[in-house]
Amino acid sequence: MAEDIAKLRDYLNRVTVDLRKTRKRLQEAEDRASQPIAIVGMDCRFAGGASSPDALWELLEQGRDAIGPFPTDRGWDLERLFDTASGRGGTTSIREGGFLDDVAGFDAEFFGISPREALAMEPQQRLLLETSWGALEHAGIDPSTLDGVRGGVFVGRNYHEYGAPMEHAPDSVEGHLVTGSVASVASGRIAYSLGLSGPAISVDTACSTSLVALHLAVRSLRSGESDMALAGGATVMYTPGTFVEFDRQGALAPDGRCKAFASGANGMGMAEGVGVLVLERLSDARRKGHRVLAVVRGTAVNQDGASNGLTAPSGPAQQRVIQAALADAGLTASDVDTVEAHGTGTALGDPVEARALLATYGKRPKDRPLWLGSVKSNIGHTQAAAGVAGVIKLVQALRHERLPKTLHADEPSPHVDWSAGTIRLLTEHADWPRSDDRVRRASVSGFGISGTNAHVVLEEAPLDDVEPADGEEGAAPLLWPLSAKSPRALAAQAAGLAEHLQARPELRPRDVAGALATTRTAFAHRAAVVGEGRDDLLSGLAAVADGRTARHLVRGTASSTAGGGRTAFLFSGQGSQRPG
Structure with missing residues (x-):
C-alpha cells in the first residue's frame, strides 16, 4: 500500500511538473503571438513636395492642400483628355489630382541597374526600392550590412499598365520587361538588392494594400519567420485611365479633393504616393539600440463577403475588422484616442464607415471624444499607399504631440447621426500631449475596392525609447563624414544635407x-x-x-x-x- 502511494505521489509530481512546463510554453507562445512590433524607420514620397516623413508632417502641420494640375511630363494628350460637356468616351471632366513630381527620376547606377533595365522597370517598383533604402537609413541601419539577414519584404502596388505590351516593346528593353513589370518582382527586387533572405511578398488589395502588407509583416515577425521587415505600398498612375473610368461612374470629386465626412463630400480625389516602414520586434529594437518611433499593437484583415455590391462597402465587415484588431492588441475601444479613417469623401463610403466607427469606438466619455481625421484631405487618395500614409501621419503626430486638422471638413456630413456616439472631426489642429497616466494610441483603417478590409492599432513609443532632451554642445571639434557612389552624388548629398x-x-x-x-x-x-x-x-x-x-x-x-x-x-x- 505504501509503495502504491509513493508511486502515485511520484506520478502526480511528474504530471504537475509537465503541466507547469506546458503552461509556460503556452504562455510563451501567446506572448510571441501578441508581442508588440516597433516601427524603427520610415520613408515616403507624396504630392506637394512631401519627399520624406518630416516633409509630410510639415505639409500637414501647415494645413496645405497638395492637389494640383495633371502632369505634363508623361505624354498624356491633355487637350483631348478633358471634356466637360459632351461626355465623349476616353475623356474626363477632372483636371486635378495628387501627383508625384519627376516619377521618371531614378538613380539606376546607385542600385547597379543598367539604363536599359531601369527603363523597363515600372516606376512603382523603382519608388519602392528607393524608399526601402531610405527607410532603413532613417532607422539607423546600414542597408549594405543586411546580406543574409532574415528580413521580410511585404510591399504592394496597384497599377500594371506601364509601357507597351511585351510583344510590341522596342528592342532597347527586350529581356527586362518581365522583371520590370510583374508584381512579384516589386518585393523580390528589394530583397535581392539588400540580400534579405526572409519572405518577399507583393500584395494588391487595392486601397487597403499597404495595411494588408503591414499586417503580414507583423505576423511574420511575431511567428519568428522574419527578424526584421519592410512593409509599404506605392501607386503611380501611368495613364489617365483611372480618371476616365471613375469619372464615368460618378465617383470622383469635380475639384479633385477628398472632403472626408464633410457635408460637401462629393467624391474621391485620386493621387499617387509611396511609403515604406521598417519593423522589428520591440524587444529586438531595444536590444539593438534602435530608436522606436511607435509600436504596432494589433492588426486585422477581413473581407466584406456577399455585400450589396462587389465594390460596395460593408458596415458589419468594417465593425468586425475593427473589433478583431482591438482584440489582437488586447485593448478596448476606449483605449484609442484617434482614428485615421479611410475617409475618401464619397457619398456612399463615408457614411458607412462613420456608422461602423460610431458602433465600435463611439461609446466613450463625453469629455474624451474619439478624434477622426483623414490625410487624404491633404494629399488625395493614394490608393496602394493610402494606409501607410496614414500610419506615417500618426507616427509623426505621436512624436510631435499634435493631431493635424482634416481639410474641407468644417461641416460634418448630415448623412451621419453624429449624436449616436462621442466622435469629433478634426476640423482644427488638436494638442495630443504625452501623459504619465495614459498611453496614447491611434488606429488606421483601409478598405479595398475588392472588399478586403484592414485595421491597425498603433501606440506611442515606451517612455525609455523617447529621444533624450537636448544637452549642451561640447567644445571639441566635430567631423561630418559623407560618402556617395560618384562625385556628382556626393555634391548632391552635401547640398541636400545642408x-x-x-x-x-x-x-x-x-x-x-x-x-x-x-x-x-x-x-x-x-x-x-x-x-x-x-x-x-x-x-x-x-x-x-x-x-x-x-x-x-x-x-x-x-x-x-x-x-x-x-x-x-x-x-x-x-x-x-x-x-x-
Missing part, C-alpha cells in the same frame, strides 16, 4: 555627426568636414556641394581593390594633443 539642416536649426551638430558616422553606408567617393561649430560645418558642406576646396574639408576616394590599400601609422602622443 538644406535639411538650414530648415532644422534645432538639430545638434554632434547628433548629425553620430548619424553620418554610424547609420550611413560607406561608399567610395568621400568627404570629411571638420569644424568646432555649426557655421564651420555648414560652410564645409557648401564647399563639397560646389566642388570647392576649404581648410576644414578633406576629400578622397576609397580603394575598391582587395588588398590594394596603403597602411598609415598615427602616433597620437600623450596628454591633450588628441581631444577625446
Whole structure:
C-alpha cells in the first residue's frame, strides 16, 4: 500500500511538473503571438513636395492642400483628355489630382541597374526600392550590412499598365520587361538588392494594400519567420485611365479633393504616393539600440463577403475588422484616442464607415471624444499607399504631440447621426500631449475596392525609447563624414544635407555627426568636414556641394581593390594633443 502511494505521489509530481512546463510554453507562445512590433524607420514620397516623413508632417502641420494640375511630363494628350460637356468616351471632366513630381527620376547606377533595365522597370517598383533604402537609413541601419539577414519584404502596388505590351516593346528593353513589370518582382527586387533572405511578398488589395502588407509583416515577425521587415505600398498612375473610368461612374470629386465626412463630400480625389516602414520586434529594437518611433499593437484583415455590391462597402465587415484588431492588441475601444479613417469623401463610403466607427469606438466619455481625421484631405487618395500614409501621419503626430486638422471638413456630413456616439472631426489642429497616466494610441483603417478590409492599432513609443532632451554642445571639434557612389552624388548629398539642416536649426551638430558616422553606408567617393561649430560645418558642406576646396574639408576616394590599400601609422602622443 505504501509503495502504491509513493508511486502515485511520484506520478502526480511528474504530471504537475509537465503541466507547469506546458503552461509556460503556452504562455510563451501567446506572448510571441501578441508581442508588440516597433516601427524603427520610415520613408515616403507624396504630392506637394512631401519627399520624406518630416516633409509630410510639415505639409500637414501647415494645413496645405497638395492637389494640383495633371502632369505634363508623361505624354498624356491633355487637350483631348478633358471634356466637360459632351461626355465623349476616353475623356474626363477632372483636371486635378495628387501627383508625384519627376516619377521618371531614378538613380539606376546607385542600385547597379543598367539604363536599359531601369527603363523597363515600372516606376512603382523603382519608388519602392528607393524608399526601402531610405527607410532603413532613417532607422539607423546600414542597408549594405543586411546580406543574409532574415528580413521580410511585404510591399504592394496597384497599377500594371506601364509601357507597351511585351510583344510590341522596342528592342532597347527586350529581356527586362518581365522583371520590370510583374508584381512579384516589386518585393523580390528589394530583397535581392539588400540580400534579405526572409519572405518577399507583393500584395494588391487595392486601397487597403499597404495595411494588408503591414499586417503580414507583423505576423511574420511575431511567428519568428522574419527578424526584421519592410512593409509599404506605392501607386503611380501611368495613364489617365483611372480618371476616365471613375469619372464615368460618378465617383470622383469635380475639384479633385477628398472632403472626408464633410457635408460637401462629393467624391474621391485620386493621387499617387509611396511609403515604406521598417519593423522589428520591440524587444529586438531595444536590444539593438534602435530608436522606436511607435509600436504596432494589433492588426486585422477581413473581407466584406456577399455585400450589396462587389465594390460596395460593408458596415458589419468594417465593425468586425475593427473589433478583431482591438482584440489582437488586447485593448478596448476606449483605449484609442484617434482614428485615421479611410475617409475618401464619397457619398456612399463615408457614411458607412462613420456608422461602423460610431458602433465600435463611439461609446466613450463625453469629455474624451474619439478624434477622426483623414490625410487624404491633404494629399488625395493614394490608393496602394493610402494606409501607410496614414500610419506615417500618426507616427509623426505621436512624436510631435499634435493631431493635424482634416481639410474641407468644417461641416460634418448630415448623412451621419453624429449624436449616436462621442466622435469629433478634426476640423482644427488638436494638442495630443504625452501623459504619465495614459498611453496614447491611434488606429488606421483601409478598405479595398475588392472588399478586403484592414485595421491597425498603433501606440506611442515606451517612455525609455523617447529621444533624450537636448544637452549642451561640447567644445571639441566635430567631423561630418559623407560618402556617395560618384562625385556628382556626393555634391548632391552635401547640398541636400545642408538644406535639411538650414530648415532644422534645432538639430545638434554632434547628433548629425553620430548619424553620418554610424547609420550611413560607406561608399567610395568621400568627404570629411571638420569644424568646432555649426557655421564651420555648414560652410564645409557648401564647399563639397560646389566642388570647392576649404581648410576644414578633406576629400578622397576609397580603394575598391582587395588588398590594394596603403597602411598609415598615427602616433597620437600623450596628454591633450588628441581631444577625446
